[in-house]
Amino acid sequence: MENGMDALHHSGVQMVQYLQINYKSSQDWFMFISFAADLRNTFFIFFPIWFHLCESVGIKLIWVAVIGDWLNLVFKWILFGQRPYWWVHDTNYYNNMTTPIIQQYPVTCETGPGSPSGHAMGSAGVYYVMVTALLTILLDRRRKTTFTSRCLQASLWAGFWVVQVCVCLSRIFLAAHFPHQVVCGVISGMLVAEVFGNVQSIYKATLKRYVSTTLFLFFFALGFYLVLKALGVDLLWTLEKAKRWCDRPEWIHIDTSPFAGLLRNLGILFGLGLALNSQMYKESCQGKLSNRFTFRICCIATSLFVLHIFDSFRPPTKVEMVFYVLSFCKSAAVPLACVGIVPYCISQVLTKKEKLL
Numbered sequence: 001m002e003n004g005m006d007a008l009h010h011s012g013v014q015m016v017q018y019l020q021i022n023y024k025s026s027q028d029w030f031m032f033i034s035f036a037a038d039l040r041n042t043f044f045i046f047f048p049i050w051f052h053l054c055e056s057v058g059i060k061l062i063w064v065a066v067i068g069d070w071l072n073l074v075f076k077w078i079l080f081g082q083r084p085y086w087w088v089h090d091t092n093y094y095n096n097m098t099t100p101i102i103q104q105y106p107v108t109c110e111t112g113p114g115s116p117s118g119h120a121m122g123s124a125g126v127y128y129v130m131v132t133a134l135l136t137i138l139l140d141r142r143r144k145t146t147f148t149s150r151c152l153q154a155s156l157w158a159g160f161w162v163v164q165v166c167v168c169l170s171r172i173f174l175a176a177h178f179p180h181q182v183v184c185g186v187i188s189g190m191l192v193a194e195v196f197g198n199v200q201s202i203y204k205a206t207l208k209r210y211v212s213t214t215l216f217l218f219f220f221a222l223g224f225y226l227v228l229k230a231l232g233v234d235l236l237w238t239l240e241k242a243k244r245w246c247d248r249p250e251w252i253h254i255d256t257s258p259f260a261g262l263l264r265n266l267g268i269l270f271g272l273g274l275a276l277n278s279q280m281y282k283e284s285c286q287g288k289l290s291n292r293f294t295f296r297i298c299c300i301a302t303s304l305f306v307l308h309i310f311d312s313f314r315p316p317t318k319v320e321m322v323f324y325v326l327s328f329c330k331s332a333a334v335p336l337a338c339v340g341i342v343p344y345c346i347s348q349v350l351t352k353k354e355k356l357l
Contacts, residue, residue, distance in 0.1 A: 006093045009082060012178030013100050016084050019173040020103050026173075027105070033170035034107050037123040039065050043268055043331070044311050046126065048303035048338045050133070052296045055285070056203055057133040061126060062272050062335070063202050066265045068125040068192040070217050072118045073258055075188070077224065077235045081115025085175040086245040102175045109246035110176050110256045113238050117177045117185035118261070123167045124189030131160045132197065210273020214266050221262055254317045255327070263324045267331025274332065275339035284343035289350055298346050303338040310337065 023030075035041075042065050051058025082090075085108050088100055112118075134156055139149050168182035177185075196202070201209075225235050239257070246252050254260055275281055289295045310333065315326035 006091065008180060009084075009087055009091070009178060010093060012172070012180065013084055013088055013102065015179055016102050016172055016175050017100055019169065020175075023173065030170040030173040031105060031107060033166050034119060034174055034176075037119045037167045037170070039069060039118075039122045039126075039265070040311070042122070042126050043334050044307045045304065046130070047335070048307060049300055050130070051338060052285075052299045052303070052343075054133065054137065057129065059203055059272070059276075060129050060133075060196055062268060063199075064125045064129050064193050064196050065122060066269045067196070067217075068121055068189055069118060069261060069265050070221070071188070071192065072116060072121050072185070073112075073221060073262055074224065075116055076113035076118075076258070077228075079113065079115045080237075081113045081181055082178070083110065083114040083176060083238075083241075084172075084178060085109065086241040089245045090241060104247045104251070105174050106251050108174050108176050109242055109248075109251040109253075111239050111242040111252060111254075112256065112258045112261075114177050115181040115184060116188050117168075117171055117182040119171055120164070120167055120177070120182040120185030121189040121192075124164055124186040125193040126189075127160050127163055128190050128193035129196075131156045132193075205273065205276075207273050207277040210270060210277075214270045214273070217269075218262070218266055254320065254323060259324060260327060263328045264331045267328035268334060270328075271332030272335040272339065275335045278336075278340045280340040280344035284347040285339065287347055289347050295343075295346065295350060298350075299338075299343050302346060303342045306337055306342060307334060310334070 042061060047058050047061055050061055084102060085104050088094070088102060094100070135153060138152060164186050168179075168186065171177040171182050172179055205213075228235055236258070242252055243249070255264070284290070310330075313330065315323045315330060317323050
């Protein structure tokens with residue numbers, strides 16, 4: 001089994017080398033794709049747009065992204081996946097041959113396990129939700145299938161797969177993942193999105209439901225970590241490998257650690273629950289202005305601007321516990337601003353303007 005995995009990893013390293021040698025000029029493009037596929041962009045860009053255009057899609061995006069990334073963390077802890085940039089130095093596979101040389105980049109040195117790929121899984125889940133939502137909105141199911149509708153379906157799904165291939169190639173090029181890890185990520189992400197396509201309870205979830213879900217996800221992950229640690233299994237074994245084999249120490253970021261991602265995502269879910277059950281949301285997004293296109297566009301534009309400024313704040317990393325707490329609070333503030341504060345302020349301004357006229 002070990003020899004089989006070593007052979008699989010070796011073939012993956014060969015693909016990393018092939019991409020880095022033959023597509024070196026595309027380095028900036030691959031780094032951009034990796035940045036664009038980060039779940040942060042789902043929360044700061046896609047969610048504000050979709051929530052104010054079609055509320056149910058925005059809510060589904062958050063649930064798919066958060067639950068998908070939580071499952072990704074659990075899978076990573078179970079599968080103990082290696083990453084190319086440290087495996088080539090750490091393995092005994094190359095004892096009798098020359099160790100392959102692979103390049104590292106500023107976004108290479110992720111500190112968590114590698115399987116399945118979080119970028120691939122998150123991207124697949126999020127884009128699957130958006131593509132299916134667009135098809136539902138644009139295609140009238142009551143009509144017979146036409147040539148135009150088929151072309152639309154083919155175009156959207158072709159676009160979906162182009163994005164997934166680019167994300168997968170990007171993660172391989174950057175030596176952050178092996179090919180089988182990104183493939184597993186794409187499949188897992190699509191499955192999570194498909195499952196949530198049949199879950200209707202998320203759209204009417206109470207604050208109690210959001211709080212209980214957030215607490216369950218946190219304590220399950222924490223309990224899983226502590227139980228295995230008590231049994232002598234260190235689930236943070238990858239931190240030492242990342243610090244040892246990363247070319248530059250400054251490329252190692254605490255926000256790529258497993259618990260940083262967990263608390264960041266749980267903060268988003270908790271904040272969404274607070275926002276959807278707030279009085280500000282009821283008076284604005286469910287008020288008399290909610291169906292006006294002008295109101296929705298103003299909410300989207302203002303939310304994107306506010307969240308762009310807000311995203312520039314980076315919690316201090318010197319004390320890990322402080323970083324985790326501030327990351328959770330920062331994430332919780334994102335849906336609060338987008339769903340509650342911004343729409344409420346805009347509705348107040350538009351209402352006063354109408355009264356003056």
